[in-house]
Amino acid sequence: MALSLSSPYGCPSDEEEDMAVLESTAAEHGCLTRPRLPELSVISPGLDARSSVVAQKTVKKPGICDEGNMERVNVFLRIRPLTDTEREQGEEQGCVTVQDDATLLLKAPKESQNSKTAEKGVTQSIHKFSFSKIFGPETSQRQFYDATLKVMINDVLKGENRLLYTYGVTNSGKTYTIQGSGQEAGLLPRALVSLFRKLQGRLYSAMDLKPAMSQDVRQLDSSEVKMEEIRRNSLLKEDENLTSRRAGTTTIWDSGIGSTTQITTQLEDTDSVCLDPDSLSLSGGDSLEEGVQFSIWVSFFEIYNEFLYDLLDASPSLQSRKRITLRLSDDKQGNPYVKDLTWIQVRSAEEAWKILKAGRRNQSFASTHLNQNSSRSHSIFSIRVLHVHPDAVPGQALHISELTVCDLAGSERCKEQRIGERMKEATNINTSLMTLGRCITALRHNQNKSRPPQVVPFRDSKLTRVLQGFFCGRGTSCMVVNINPCASTYDETLQVLKFSAIATQLVHGPSTKSRVAYILSMLREQTANRNESTVIQEEEEESDVEDGDTTMLNTETLLQAINILKREVLRQRAEKEALEANVREQVVSEMMEVINNMQEGFKETLETEKGLIEELYENKIACLQKHLKKFYSQELEERDQEIEALSAALKEQKKEAEAQVSVSEPSGDSEGPRRSQRLGSIEVCRLQAELEQCRTELFAKTQELMKLKVKFEVPGGAGAVTGAADRKLQGCQKNLRQLRLDLQRLGEELQSGERACCRNTGGERLRHTLMAADDTLVKQNQILTELQNSLMLVKAELRRKAETQALSTGFTTPTTLGFCKKRGCTPAGDAENFPPQKRPFFQTLFPPRTPTTRYCTRAAASCTPYSRILRSRQQTPPHSPVLTPRGLRGKH
Numbered sequence: 062m063a064l065s066l067s068s069p070y071g072c073p074s075d076e077e078e079d080m081a082v083l084e085s086t087a088a089e090h091g092c093l094t095r096p097r098l099p100e101l102s103v104i105s106p107g108l109d110a111r112s113s114v115v116a117q118k119t120v121k122k123p124g125i126c127d128e129g130n131m132e133r134v135n136v137f138l139r140i141r142p143l144t145d146t147e148r149e150q151g152e153e154q155g156c157v158t159v160q161d162d163a164t165l166l167l168k169a170p171k172e173s174q175n176s177k178t179a180e181k182g183v184t185q186s187i188h189k190f191s192f193s194k195i196f197g198p199e200t201s202q203r204q205f206y207d208a209t210l211k212v213m214i215n216d217v218l219k220g221e222n223r224l225l226y227t228y229g230v231t232n233s234g235k236t237y238t239i240q241g242s243g244q245e246a247g248l249l250p251r252a253l254v255s256l257f258r259k260l261q262g263r264l265y266s267a268m269d270l271k272p273a274m275s276q277d278v279r280q281l282d283s284s285e286v287k288m289e290e291i292r293r294n295s296l297l298k299e300d301e302n303l304t305s306r307r308a309g310t311t312t313i314w315d316s317g318i319g320s321t322t323q324i325t326t327q328l329e330d331t332d333s334v335c336l337d338p339d340s341l342s343l344s345g346g347d348s349l350e351e352g353v354q355f356s357i358w359v360s361f362f363e364i365y366n367e368f369l370y371d372l373l374d375a376s377p378s379l380q381s382r383k384r385i386t387l388r389l390s391d392d393k394q395g396n397p398y399v400k401d402l403t404w405i406q407v408r409s410a411e412e413a414w415k416i417l418k419a420g421r422r423n424q425s426f427a428s429t430h431l432n433q434n435s436s437r438s439h440s441i442f443s444i445r446v447l448h449v450h451p452d453a454v455p456g457q458a459l460h461i462s463e464l465t466v467c468d469l470a471g472s473e474r475c476k477e478q479r480i481g482e483r484m485k486e487a488t489n490i491n492t493s494l495m496t497l498g499r500c501i502t503a504l505r506h507n508q509n510k511s512r513p514p515q516v517v518p519f520r521d522s523k524l525t526r527v528l529q530g531f532f533c534g535r536g537t538s539c540m541v542v543n544i545n546p547c548a549s550t551y552d553e554t555l556q557v558l559k560f561s562a563i564a565t566q567l568v569h570g571p572s573t574k575s576r577v578a579y580i581l582s583m584l585r586e587q588t589a590n591r592n593e594s595t596v597i598q599e600e601e602e603e604s605d606v607e608d609g610d611t612t613m614l615n616t617e618t619l620l621q622a623i624n625i626l627k628r629e630v631l632r633q634r635a636e637k638e639a640l641e642a643n644v645r646e647q648v649v650s651e652m653m654e655v656i657n658n659m660q661e662g663f664k665e666t667l668e669t670e671k672g673l674i675e676e677l678y679e680n681k682i683a684c685l686q687k688h689l690k691k692f693y694s695q696e697l698e699e700r701d702q703e704i705e706a707l708s709a710a711l712k713e714q715k716k717e718a719e720a721q722v723s724v725s726e727p728s729g730d731s732e733g734p735r736r737s738q739r740l741g742s743i744e745v746c747r748l749q750a751e752l753e754q755c756r757t758e759l760f761a762k763t764q765e766l767m768k769l770k771v772k773f774e775v776p777g778g779a780g781a782v783t784g785a786a787d788r789k790l791q792g793c794q795k796n797l798r799q800l801r802l803d804l805q806r807l808g809e810e811l812q813s814g815e816r817a818c819c820r821n822t823g824g825e826r827l828r829h830t831l832m833a834a835d836d837t838l839v840k841q842n843q844i845l846t847e848l849q850n851s852l853m854l855v856k857a858e859l860r861r862k863a864e865t866q867a868l869s870t871g872f873t874t875p876t877t878l879g880f881c882k883k884r885g886c887t888p889a890g891d892a893e894n895f896p897p898q899k900r901p902f903f904q905t906l907f908p909p910r911t912p913t914t915r916y917c918t919r920a921a922a923s924c925t926p927y928s929r930i931l932r933s934r935q936q937t938p939p940h941s942p943v944l945t946p947r948g949l950r951g952k953h
């Protein structure tokens with residue numbers, strides 16, 4: 062078996078450490094492809110964890126500090142015992158082995174995913190982890206408290222900020238560790254009892270000072286103090302009422318997002334904090350600052366589905382089962398804090414315990430397949446200690462310290478949660494835990510100064526934002542990793558341990574204390590350089606380094622420190638600028654190099670492509686030339702053949718012509734053509750004579766025609782009569798046109814009248830107009846009849862005169878008949894009644910009904926719409942109902 066063991070207390074370099082951490086993780090994701098993997102992955106903090114618990118006194122410049130001298134983050138591992146049921150289910154497969162009090166061995170059980178991947182050679186089946194301290198299943202609550210939180214309570218009373226958080230898979234004992242069960246009080250109740258015992262006789266019980274924002278204190282007026290009293294008492298009373306009932310009932314709360322089941326908790330079993338007296342030794346309690354009093358305030362809130370809920374909010378809105386979400390804000394220094402969070406002043410451990418229980422009842426719990434009473438949220442309980450100097454001027458800045466205990470929700474495989482709400486909770490829990498992991502990884506990365514820093518994604522989840530201050534120098538944090546030795550949760554446990562392995566490599570950020578020490582060290586440096594007598598008293602320096610309190614320095618020293626810091630800022634700025642310029646230069650030169658390389662590459666590619674294209678086109682041209690050559694040679698051949706054929710044909714023709722000449726020459730007979738020429742000229746002469754004769758005849762006939770025309774000139778009297786008749790006819794036509802227009806207008810008026818009659822207006826006026834039009838029509842008809850009569854008389858006169866003329870000359874003109882024929886008239890009767898030039902007008906106005914109609918009578922005129930209207934007027938008596946618009950509408 063190939064083992065790559067490193068000493069659990071060894072001190073490898075950064076790179077070595079990283080390799081150790083990433084070894085199993087990266088291999089698992091298939092990033093590392095090695096022919097043979099060691100069967101054991103070693104994940105070690107690489108530092109004597111036990112020695113790191115001791116606070117380092119040597120202070121280096123922050124930012125460029127040597128990691129070896131910094132205090133490491135404590136990561137404690139607690140393994141819970143297996144229950145009887147779990148044993149019965151065969152969960153005990155020896156997959157968790159404690160090698161010593163800092164080293165743990167994990168061996169993958171057969172069914173686990175890790176074992177399967179290990180079989181394929183992708184990852185290892187045995188993993189080794191190192192922690193600050195490992196607590197086995199037999200560890201009691203007291204032992205655990207003594208080794209972990211006890212020291213932190215002392216630190217808080219000295220004015221430090223401390224965070225303790227539990228991390229682990231669900232059902233691994235996180236809540237048990239923090240809160241306890243039954244008589245087995247957890248870390249929090251122990252811490253509360255310890256705190257109040259230490260503060261005996263030093264409590265500041267007035268409520269006029271209250272914590273605000275992240276690190277501030279607010280002076281309350283009397284009314285506000287009263288309000289605070291009411292709030293506190295109502296919470297304490299609520300607990301008393303509930304305790305007296307001791308129902309163990311189940312309440313359903315509406316969180317505003319989804320319902321969560323609140324089940325009576327383990328804490329319900331305990332009415333008061335029962336602790337064995339030896340567990341609370343007063344070690345360190347006597348080191349409290351002289352004359353200072355302490356005001357203790359507590360808050361309790363949870364992060365559920367990425368929403369913050371106040372667990373101590375006893376407002377009516379909470380009672381109406383609608384929880385109000387809290388917002389996260391930043392103070393002027395950029396420190397995040399929970400806005401409008403309830404802070405309750407407590408004067409005893411008993412009171413604090415009751416408040417915790419009251420808050421616990423509002424917390425989101427649910428039953429999961431692994432844990433009957435599983436926390437579905439991250440709960441954060443904070444104790445703020447106000448260090449009050451009773452002699453200090455009111456409103457003067459006070460010192461505040463804080464202990465935050467965070468019970469994180471357990472990570473769990475989402476696929477195990479099939480119900481929608483549980484699934485959502487599990488996803489949110491896993492996401493926020495993952496963000497915490499990313500933050501720790503980034504913090505770890507940034508501690509290595511040889512690498513470019515990364516952005517720590519604190520803002521990616523509410524949990525990391527709330528805890529940000531503890532990771533950034535506002536205090537120190539401590540992690541408790543809870544695991545259970547169940548084989549079924551091996552894979553999740555392995556992930557938790559890998560995550561915690563990174564946390565074990567974290568060092569605390571420079572604290573406030575170290576910053577003060579840094580300033581003092583600079584002052585010392587300066588005085589040493591000047592080789593002058595120091596203005597800072599040696600004892601003062603020591604005490605300041607110890608306390609980390611700048612308020613202890615005198616004004617002159619502070620001004621000096623300010624000047625030094627200003628110079629330091631300028632120096633660092635110049636340094637950073639130089640560094641930036643250097644980086645920029647390097648970036649530019651590298652970019653130029655890249656660009657040049659790219660240019661070269663492009664040139665090469667271009668050349669290659671050019672060559673290829675040239676070759677291609679040369680081939681194409683050669684091919685084309687070949688084809689053209691072939692084509693034209695074929696063409697030339699064809700032409701040659703054609704020429705040969707033509708010249709052969711020409712030769713043939715020539716031969717034929719020569720043969721014909723030789724055949725015709727021997728006879729010598731030219732009489733035939735000459736004879737035909739002679740016959741043609743005779744025929745032409747004859748035709749010319751005939752033409753001449755025709756012309757003469759034509760001339761004679763024309764003369765004759767002229768004479769006849771003169772003879773047929775109509776005498777003046779008859780022409781005058783005809784002219785008068787024509788004029789009359791023209792007048793008549795004019796009247797008829799007028800009549801037609803009248804009729805048209807009448808038709809329009811009829812239509813408009815019809816519309817008007819529909820509205821019962823102007824009906825009478827229309828009827829009168831119609832009657833007037835009727836009269837006009839009758840008159841016009843009379844004139845027309847008269848005209849026709851006179852026309853007939855004129856025509857009869859004309860005919861008579863023409864006959865007289867014919868008799869006197871003795872000549873009957875055939876053209877008279879031809880004239881009538883030409884007009885399309887019958888020889889007798891028809892043409893005599895109507896002059897030929899007037900007929901088209903009457904035909905247009907009164908088109909004949911049948912081809913046999915002799916005259917264009919009124920009956921014929923009835924074919925037009927106007928004549929039809931006219932006839933209906935004449936036939937219908939005035940005021941006849943036929944004239945009603947309704948009757949006319951049908952016609953139009």
Ligand SMILES: Nc1ncnc2c1ncn2[C@@H]1O[C@H](COP(=O)(O)OP(=O)(O)OP(=O)(O)O)[C@@H](O)[C@H]1O
Binds near residue numbers: 231
């Ligand atoms: N060290 C221990 N000794 C005895 N019992 C323990 C120990 N640790 C845990 N348990 C028991 O294991 C069960 C699960 O513990 P707990 O509820 O604290 O788990 P959890 O990690 O908080 O779970 P979740 O994350 O789901 O809230 C409880 O019944 C608890 O009493």
